[in-house]
Amino acid sequence: METKTVRFGEKLVTTKEFLAEGHSFCIGCGEALAIRLAMKALGENVIMAMATGCDEVTTTPLPYTSWRIPWMHTLFENTAAEISGIEAGLKILVKKGRMPERDLICVAMGGDGATSDIGIQALSGAFERGHDFIYICLDNEAYMNTGIQRSSATPYGASTTTAPAGKFSMGQVTRKKNMAAIAAAHDIPYVATACPSYRFDLMKKVRKGAELKGPAYIHILSPCPTGWRYRSDLAIEIGQLAVQTGIFPLYEIEYGRYRLNADPPKLKPIEEYLKLQGRYRHLTGEQIQRIQEMVNEDYAKLKEKVAASPL
Amino acid sequence: MADELTWKDLEVGNIITEAGNGSFRKTGDWRTERPILDKEKCIKCALCWIYCPDAAIKPSEEGYYEADLYYCKGCGICASICPAGAIKMIAEEEK
Amino acid sequence: MSRRVALEASHAVAEAVRMADVDVTAAYPITPQTHIPERLAEMVADGELSAAYIPVESEHSAMSTCLGAAAVGARTFTATAGQGLELMHEVVYVASSMRYPVVMAVCNRALSAPLSVWGDHSDAMAVRDTGWIQVFCQNGQEAFDLTLWAFRVGEDPKVLFPVMVHLDGFTLSHVTEPVILPEQSEVERFLPRFQYPFALNPDKPMTHGAFGPPEIYSETKLAQEVAFRNSKEVILQGWKEFGDTFGRYYHPVEEYKTENAETLLLTMGAFTETAKIVIDDRRDKGEAIGLISLRLWRPFPFEEFRRTVKGAQLLIVFDRCISFGLGGPVFSEIRSALYDEEPRPKVVGIIGGLGGRDMSEDNFDYVINRGKEIAEKGSGRMLETVGIR
Ligand SMILES: Cc1ncc(C[n+]2csc(CCOP(=O)(O)OP(=O)(O)O)c2C)c(N)n1
Numbered sequence: 001m002e003t004k005t006v007r008f009g010e011k012l013v014t015t016k017e018f019l020a021e022g023h024s025f026c027i028g029c030g031e032a033l034a035i036r037l038a039m040k041a042l043g044e045n046v047i048m049a050m051a052t053g054c055d056e057v058t059t060t061p062l063p064y065t066s067w068r069i070p071w072m073h074t075l076f077e078n079t080a081a082e083i084s085g086i087e088a089g090l091k092i093l094v095k096k097g098r099m100p101e102r103d104l105i106c107v108a109m110g111g112d113g114a115t116s117d118i119g120i121q122a123l124s125g126a127f128e129r130g131h132d133f134i135y136i137c138l139d140n141e142a143y144m145n146t147g148i149q150r151s152s153a154t155p156y157g158a159s160t161t162t163a164p165a166g167k168f169s170m171g172q173v174t175r176k177k178n179m180a181a182i183a184a185a186h187d188i189p190y191v192a193t194a195c196p197s198y199r200f201d202l203m204k205k206v207r208k209g210a211e212l213k214g215p216a217y218i219h220i221l222s223p224c225p226t227g228w229r230y231r232s233d234l235a236i237e238i239g240q241l242a243v244q245t246g247i248f249p250l251y252e253i254e255y256g257r258y259r260l261n262a263d264p265p266k267l268k269p270i271e272e273y274l275k276l277q278g279r280y281r282h283l284t285g286e287q288i289q290r291i292q293e294m295v296n297e298d299y300a301k302l303k304e305k306v307a308a309s310p311l
Numbered sequence: 312m313a314d315e316l317t318w319k320d321l322e323v324g325n326i327i328t329e330a331g332n333g334s335f336r337k338t339g340d341w342r343t344e345r346p347i348l349d350k351e352k353c354i355k356c357a358l359c360w361i362y363c364p365d366a367a368i369k370p371s372e373e374g375y376y377e378a379d380l381y382y383c384k385g386c387g388i389c390a391s392i393c394p395a396g397a398i399k400m401i402a403e404e405e406k
Numbered sequence: 407m408s409r410r411v412a413l414e415a416s417h418a419v420a421e422a423v424r425m426a427d428v429d430v431t432a433a434y435p436i437t438p439q440t441h442i443p444e445r446l447a448e449m450v451a452d453g454e455l456s457a458a459y460i461p462v463e464s465e466h467s468a469m470s471t472c473l474g475a476a477a478v479g480a481r482t483f484t485a486t487a488g489q490g491l492e493l494m495h496e497v498v499y500v501a502s503s504m505r506y507p508v509v510m511a512v513c514n515r516a517l518s519a520p521l522s523v524w525g526d527h528s529d530a531m532a533v534r535d536t537g538w539i540q541v542f543c544q545n546g547q548e549a550f551d552l553t554l555w556a557f558r559v560g561e562d563p564k565v566l567f568p569v570m571v572h573l574d575g576f577t578l579s580h581v582t583e584p585v586i587l588p589e590q591s592e593v594e595r596f597l598p599r600f601q602y603p604f605a606l607n608p609d610k611p612m613t614h615g616a617f618g619p620p621e622i623y624s625e626t627k628l629a630q631e632v633a634f635r636n637s638k639e640v641i642l643q644g645w646k647e648f649g650d651t652f653g654r655y656y657h658p659v660e661e662y663k664t665e666n667a668e669t670l671l672l673t674m675g676a677f678t679e680t681a682k683i684v685i686d687d688r689r690d691k692g693e694a695i696g697l698i699s700l701r702l703w704r705p706f707p708f709e710e711f712r713r714t715v716k717g718a719q720l721l722i723v724f725d726r727c728i729s730f731g732l733g734g735p736v737f738s739e740i741r742s743a744l745y746d747e748e749p750r751p752k753v754v755g756i757i758g759g760l761g762g763r764d765m766s767e768d769n770f771d772y773v774i775n776r777g778k779e780i781a782e783k784g785s786g787r788m789l790e791t792v793g794i795r
Pocket residue numbers: 031052053054055076077110111112113114115138140141142143144145146151
């Protein structure tokens with residue numbers, strides 16, 4: 001094929017698909033889109049380690065693979081340790097002259113469960129040791145692969161199969177774990193949030209994280225029609241609303257400095273975001289109000305950090 | 312197909328040595344609706360191409376972006392984001 | 407020229423890893439394994455070993471890191487014991503199924519609860535089904551030799567399985583003995599650099615660790631089992647080459663004074679040396695008794711084992727582990743291995759040496775006497791033990 005890139009004004013995006021067509025992510029899956037865009041930003045000189053989850057089971061039913069890059073999966077919670085070994089292995093092989101030197105990006109991906117729950121120890125260890133890798137969390141806000149069970153990344157008020165809404169329950173009663181802040185607390189060079197609805201922002205951050213030396217963490221909100229119970233054509237709109245209402249702000253933390261990447265002059269009411277999704281359908285007006293307050297608080301806190309960061 | 316392989320056909324450690332060999336999987340079967348492109352309206356902005364989770368929309372020779380129905384699962388994202396209203400989803404049974 | 411030096415067995419393992427010119431080692435400290443990673447870290451710090459020493463935050467990550475490194479073609483080593491091996495368990499199983507030739511030393515330790523840092527074989531028995539090639543050492547020289555040999559066998563393209571080298575916690579790991587260290591050039595002759603054929607590399611992208619749907623999972627397991635059993639050939643060849651190079655020969659089943667023995671005692675690991683003293687004594691007194699020990703634990707050496715015990719009337723198996731509700735795990739495997747043999751010795755099992763409990767010569771005397779008694783009159787007890795009040 002002649003066309004190698006598609007032009008968007010100044011920007012060129014490769015037509016190569018590193019995640020092959022024919023994968024079995026659900027219809028309209030935001031996680032699939034997040035990976036597709038991230039891979040376009042990373043290019044082919046990568047080695048990837050991936051955790052167990054939707055992304056892994058939809059792409060590798062033996063004897064077939066959707067991956068056109070070197071890819072490895074072993075378990076659910078050890079992906080950051082695995083990429084540590086990959087990175088250290090490549091480095092020492094080059095040092096010992098057993099491998100030619102080349103620019104290779106070590107990338108790890110895992111869901112919110114793999115990242116902020118069961119794999120957080122391995123990830124913290126890998127950050128602390130300072131391996132040169134980029135870790136991408138595909139946050140669909142629950143354990144989707146096993147059937148929409150709650151995780152620590154499930155937002156307040158959402159109904160899941162293990163924290164269901166019921167007569168005496170509003171679903172999730174805990175606040176979403178702030179994984180980006182936890183990553184940032186390791187003083188790694190780069191932390192960012194992203195969402196596929198903001199495609200160029202996502203690709204730019206992934207690229208930046210890959211290019212900076214040392215660990216980088218990108219937390220990508222990945223809308224999930226199956227788990228969030230919304231119409232399969234709405235992934236992009238939902239992602240936009242998540243950012244415009246402030247429930248999922250886009251920001252980056254480069255060497256400790258916070259920067260907001262989208263700062264709408266006025267946040268949209270959270271209800272606009274919630275009402276499109278079945279997982280929030282049970283909420284009362286009062287509960288929605290409470291969520292609004294939480295969003296306001298969190299957003300204000302974030303803006304304080306941005307304001308406190310020298311340009 | 313997987314159920315025709317014997318243990319002798321598997322690579323050491325079940326490693327798959329042929330990159331992207333899963334691309335034969337036909338996910339077009341999943342569709343209940345399919346996108347119809349109105350070339351008159353299309354402004355060739357490529358948004359539908361970049362937002363397709365299945366990489367099912369491909370650039371064509373004439374510079375349009377068209378769904379490959381072998382893969383297209385019919386999510387409708389392209390139709391919902393098209394700024395020109397050039398894509399319409401129609402029921403799979405419809406002509 | 408080789409050198410004879412006084413070395414702690416743990417350090418002998420580290421020496422073997424250094425001479426193997428390992429690329430990546432990732433380990434997490436746990437008594438009684440600590441002296442191995444400490445020594446390796448020191449070697450890297452002093453430039454005696456050009457390797458990445460990765461101080462991971464858990465044993466689970468230690469093995470996971472080794473898998474990542476092995477997947478890009480690095481020679482990898484780790485060491486653990488007891489609780490560490492248990493925490494790592496999930497990844498141990500993956501290493502063999504995905505065929506990464508990691509080498510691991512295990513300084514055998516009892517399992518909690520109650521917490522015990524001292525030795526027995528409970529940790530080893532808990533991983534017996536994980537698909538690793540597994541061998542047991544009896545002294546420091548063997549700890550060195552078998553660690554070196556482990557790389558030779560595991561990385562052989564005909565094998566590609568991880569190898570576990572068991573050495574008893576404290577009773578071997580912390581004992582200083584004379585060890586003969588070979589010349590580096592001899593080591594290199596014995597242990598060439600194998601090229602891992604499936605290294606992750608963008609020039610030829612491969613997928614490691616695809617999931618197994620029901621249509622194919624069974625086939626993957628059969629393929630693994632066939633390859634695992636076939637590794638025996640290289641295991642034996644490796645020992646032959648080792649003997650030809652260094653002058654010390656190893657066998658799947660080690661025999662001691664077994665000629666015409668009517669009674670055989672079976673032990674594994676470091677207590678074998680104590681048991682040998684008791685055998686010597688009894689032989690001197692004219693008793694037709696000998697000792698065998700399983701050097702190769704997996705793949706189980708059926709053929710060699712059956713051949714070795716063929717003429718005996720009684721086989722007494724000493725276990726350092728209880729498989730709860732069953733008895734001694736080695737004992738039950740041994741008995742099952744002999745079921746189809748005709749004639750076959752009577753097999754009796756006795757358990758002892760748990761959680762660092764010493765096994766004296768007197769204790770082994772008791773094992774033999776009691777074993778003979780049970781063979782004649784039956785046991786009448788729920789569980790036969792030695793040295794337990
Ligand atoms: C040790 C272990 N515990 C539990 C599981 C079962 N499990 C597999 S994937 C998964 C959830 C994955 O959730 P997440 O990481 O958020 O990824 P998603 O599927 O949502 O993309 C769980 C619980 C497992 N494979 N391994």
